[in-house]
Every structure is written in structure tokens, then in C-alpha cells.
Amino acid sequence: MPRKPDPTLKPAIVCKVTDHLHSTRIEDVSVRSLGRVLGTSAYPIVYHFGCRDGLIDAVVEHLSGPVLAVCLDPASDERALAEYLVHVFGGLHVRERFLAARLTFELGSVEYLSGHDRHRRLHRTHVETLTAWCREHGACDDEAVRLARGAVLAARGVQWGAVLDGDVDHTDDALRGVARRLAAEIGVGVR
Numbered sequence: 001m002p003r004k005p006d007p008t009l010k011p012a013i014v015c016k017v018t019d020h021l022h023s024t025r026i027e028d029v030s031v032r033s034l035g036r037v038l039g040t041s042a043y044p045i046v047y048h049f050g051c052r053d054g055l056i057d058a059v060v061e062h063l064s065g066p067v068l069a070v071c072l073d074p075a076s077d078e079r080a081l082a083e084y085l086v087h088v089f090g091g092l093h094v095r096e097r098f099l100a101a102r103l104t105f106e107l108g109s110v111e112y113l114s115g116h117d118r119h120r121r122l123h124r125t126h127v128e129t130l131t132a133w134c135r136e137h138g139a140c141d142d143e144a145v146r147l148a149r150g151a152v153l154a155a156r157g158v159q160w161g162a163v164l165d166g167d168v169d170h171t172d173d174a175l176r177g178v179a180r181r182l183a184a185e186i187g188v189g190v191r
Contacts, residue, residue, distance in 0.1 A: 010048045013038060014062050017055060022099055026056065026106045057118065060107065063100035072129050074136035078188055081133060082179035088126065089155040090175045092168035102163050126152045130182070137188045151182045 020037045021029070031042040031052050038044065049055040072084040091097040108119035130148035139147060158174040 009044060010058075013044065013048060013055070014058050018059050018062060018096070018099070021056075021059060021103065022095065026103070029056070031055075053114075056103065056107065060100060060103050063096050063103070067100070072133055074132040076133070078179055078183040081130075081183065082176040084129075085151075085155050085175040085179050086172045089159045090172040092159065092162050092171050098163070098168065101159050105160055105163060123152065123156075126155075134182070134186055137183075137186045139186050147182060147185055151178055154178045154181075 016038055017034055020034070029052060031045050034045055034052065034055065035042040045052070045055055049058055067088050070084060070087045072080065076084075089101075092101055104119060104122075108123075111117065111119050127145070127148045130151050131144045134144035134147050135141065155175055155178050158171055158178065162168045162171040
């Protein structure tokens with residue numbers, strides 16, 4: 001009977017694969033190719049993650065941990081809203097944040113076809129967060145949802161544009177602009 005892999009290897013696998021994904025497209029990644037990157041067979045990947053997609057999801061979770069931990073107080077001002085958008089969608093000058101954004105879009109774009117909904121759930125969470133902020137600042141329910149959806153889509157557009165162009169220098173400023181426009185539509189000024 002073969003010996004089971006050491007479970008302490010899981011974080012090391014995630015880190016090594018994260019490094020590999022900086023220069024590799026997802027469609028070029030297979031369990032076998034990842035095994036070669038790790039200098040092992042595919043067995044540890046299958047044992048720890050089940051499949052290639054499980055490993056890629058673990059990499060995205062690893063990279064997105066700090067973003068998922070950030071909260072926006074609905075009563076906060078425009079500055080806090082802007083910093084929330086920058087923290088969640090920006091910071092792409094940091095190599096790991098850029099990779100997280102790239103993988104999120106690559107995975108999210110095919111998620112519907114695969115029956116998964118992790119990225120759609122995350123998108124809805126962002127919309128709900130901004131909806132609560134809009135309501136707190138006087139928008140009625142329908143308007144709050146409409147404005148929140150528009151702001152999240154605008155922020156994602158800024159992020160995706162930076163990933164496509166490779167120009168991340170103005171991303172955070174553009175996200176602050178999204179916050180300014182949202183606050184102006186509701187009639188909230190910087191306090």
C-alpha cells in the first residue's frame with residue numbers, strides 16, 4: 001500500500017504553483033504539468049486538491065485571503081469607500097494581486113460553463129456590500145442595487161482593463177474615481 005503524502009506539503013504546493021502561474025496560462029496547466037513543476041507525480045496534487053481546478057482554486061484563495069478579509073462599514077464616508085474599492089480591486093502593482101485578478105477573471109469567465117459559482121458568489125457579495133453603503137447614504141432599495149451593480153462592474157472593468165493592458169499605474173486612481181462617481185450620484189460628499 002502506497003504511503004500517503006505529507007499533509008504539510010499542501011501550503012508548499014500552493015506557493016510553488018502560484019509562482020508557476022505568474023508566467024503560465026491556466027489553459028496550459030494540467031495535473032501532469034504541475035507534477036513536473038513540483039518535481040513529483042500527479043498523486044500529491046490529486047490527494048490534496050482532488051484535481052487541477054481544486055489546486056487553482058486553492059491558489060486563488062491563497063492570493064485573495066487579504067481581500068476577502070476587508071469590510072466596508074455602510075456608514076463610512078467616500079474616502080473609506082474609495083479605499084475599499086482599491087483594496088478589493090486594485091493594488092495590481094503588487095505581483096500577487098495582479099495574478100489574483102488575472103486568475104479571478106480567467107476562472108470567472110468559464111465558471112458558468114463548469115457549473116461552479118464561487119466567483120459569482122463573490123461578485124454578489126461585492127454588490128451587496130456596496131448596496132448597503134448606498135442605502136445607508138440615502139438611496140432607496142432599487143436605486144441602491146442599481147448603483148452598487150454599476151460601481152462593481154465599473155471597478156471590475158478598471159481591474160480587467162489593467163490586466164489586459166498590463167498598465168497598472170493608474171488603476172487605484174481610477175477606482176477612487178468610481179467611488180467619487182458613486183458618492184456623487186447619491187449626493188454624498190467627503191466628510
